[in-house]
Amino acid sequence: MKILISGRHGQVSQALQHSLADLGELVVLGRDELDLAQPAAIVERVLALKPDLIINAAAYTAVDQAESDALAALRVNSLAAGALATAAKVLAIPLIHYSTDYVFDGSKVGRYSEDDPVNPQSIYGASKWAGEQAIAAVGGQYLILRTSWVYSTVGKNFLLTMQRLLQERDELSVVSDQIGAPTWAGTIAASTRQLIERWQAGQAGEWGTYHLTANGETSWFGFAEAIGQDLINQGKRCATLKAIPSSAYPTPATRPLNSRLDCGRLQEQWGVHQAHWHGALLECLAAQG
Numbered sequence: 313m314k315i316l317i318s319g320r321h322g323q324v325s326q327a328l329q330h331s332l333a334d335l336g337e338l339v340v341l342g343r344d345e346l347d348l349a350q351p352a353a354i355v356e357r358v359l360a361l362k363p364d365l366i367i368n369a370a371a372y373t374a375v376d377q378a379e380s381d382a383l384a385a386l387r388v389n390s391l392a393a394g395a396l397a398t399a400a401k402v403l404a405i406p407l408i409h410y411s412t413d414y415v416f417d418g419s420k421v422g423r424y425s426e427d428d429p430v431n432p433q434s435i436y437g438a439s440k441w442a443g444e445q446a447i448a449a450v451g452g453q454y455l456i457l458r459t460s461w462v463y464s465t466v467g468k469n470f471l472l473t474m475q476r477l478l479q480e481r482d483e484l485s486v487v488s489d490q491i492g493a494p495t496w497a498g499t500i501a502a503s504t505r506q507l508i509e510r511w512q513a514g515q516a517g518e519w520g521t522y523h524l525t526a527n528g529e530t531s532w533f534g535f536a537e538a539i540g541q542d543l544i545n546q547g548k549r550c551a552t553l554k555a556i557p558s559s560a561y562p563t564p565a566t567r568p569l570n571s572r573l574d575c576g577r578l579q580e581q582w583g584v585h586q587a588h589w590h591g592a593l594l595e596c597l598a599a600q601g
Contacts, residue, residue: 313512314339316363318346318396319370323464324410327501328369335508339363346370348392349384358399365508366400368393368409371440375414376564378435389439394446401452406511406519408504413460413492413525415441418568425574426458426521434565444521455507456521457500457578460571461535464497465600470532471593474539481551488533488555492571493525496592498599500524506584517581523573526589531555538590542597 313336319325320342329340339361343349346357348370358366372378372388393409400407414437415430432438444456463469477484503524510516530538533555543550558567578584587595 313337313365314361314363315365315367315508316341316358316361317367317369318348319368321467322369322371323462323467323469323497324500325369326466327464327497328367328504331498331501331505332508335505336364348388351387351391351395354392354395355399355402358396359402362403364405366396366405366407367504368396368407371410372436375434375436378439379564382435382439385435385439386442389436390442390446393443394450397447397450397452397454400454401450404452406453406455407447408455408457408507409443409447410500411444411456411458411521412437412440413458413568413571413573415444415458416568416571418490418570420570423572423574424523424570426523426577433568436565448521453519455519457504457524458521458573459495459500459523460492460525460573461494462497462500463494463596465596470494470535471539471596474536475543478536478540478543478551479549483554484536484551485554485556485561486533486536487558487561488531489557490567490569490571491529491531492568493527493529493573494535494589494593495524495526495586496596498596499526499586499592503578503584503586507582510582510584515583517583522578522581523575524578524584524586525573525575526586526592527575528588528590529572530589538593542594
């Protein structure tokens with residue numbers, strides 16, 4: 313099986329390269345080989361490669377920068393997603409695409425289901441929702457997997473930022489009123505492998521949109537506390553943490569206060585279960601060494 317993975321250096325892409333290595337030939341295309349900012353060339357490029365499966369692990373993820381660079385975010389997160397869906401449909405193969413909790417406004421009490429109305433409050437969220445719509449408009453066999461608070465041991469993410477700042481400063485303020493599920497890129501990759509194996513075995517569930525996050529919930533402050541506890545356990549320096557509301561840490565893009573996603577449909581349809589966020593964090597930290 314030939315699996316085309318868009319993106320080379322991203323958190324999810326690198327985790328996928330590790331998790332899927334023995335499933336077949338991985339064709340990993342970075343920006344030089346497949347520039348998602350140039351959607352017009354995507355279909356022809358993918359058709360020439362003739363993959364058996366497409367995984368779109370590339371995205372415009374600079375949430376605050378997108379507020380002043382909307383066209384770039386739309387090209388990568390929407391137009392390119394639609395082009396990949398078109399190529400997948402022409403080839404009659406599945407497309408796996410990752411989306412985000414930012415398609416919701418965060419005002420709901422309780423977990424969001426796939427059927428809840430979307431209402432993105434940022435350019436990034438709007439561009440990802442437009443990507444979902446573009447894929448659905450093309451149709452075919454696709455999985456749109458909404459996840460949240462992605463981190464890993466590579467790239468730019470909350471884990472690596474906290475590990476650095478907690479050792480550099482005496483006190484660190486972290487937002488405590490945004491609630492969600494920190495999701496390790498390794499969890500996303502492992503779940504994606506399970507989905508592929510179910511499809512290969514003829515046990516696929518319904519195609520469509522699903523939620524895929526770690527189990528459990530916490531705040532950014534709670535996530536920072538867990539990261540700090542690991543530093544303390546290693547005998548390393550750790551700043552004192554101070555909980556603050558989102559209003560005390562304004563950003564160009566609005567973040568959802570409630571990012572909790574209900575992943576029950578993915579479990580029911582595809583038999584895929586995710587680990588608890590804290591256990592996954594410990595596994596990630598152990599791998600980090």
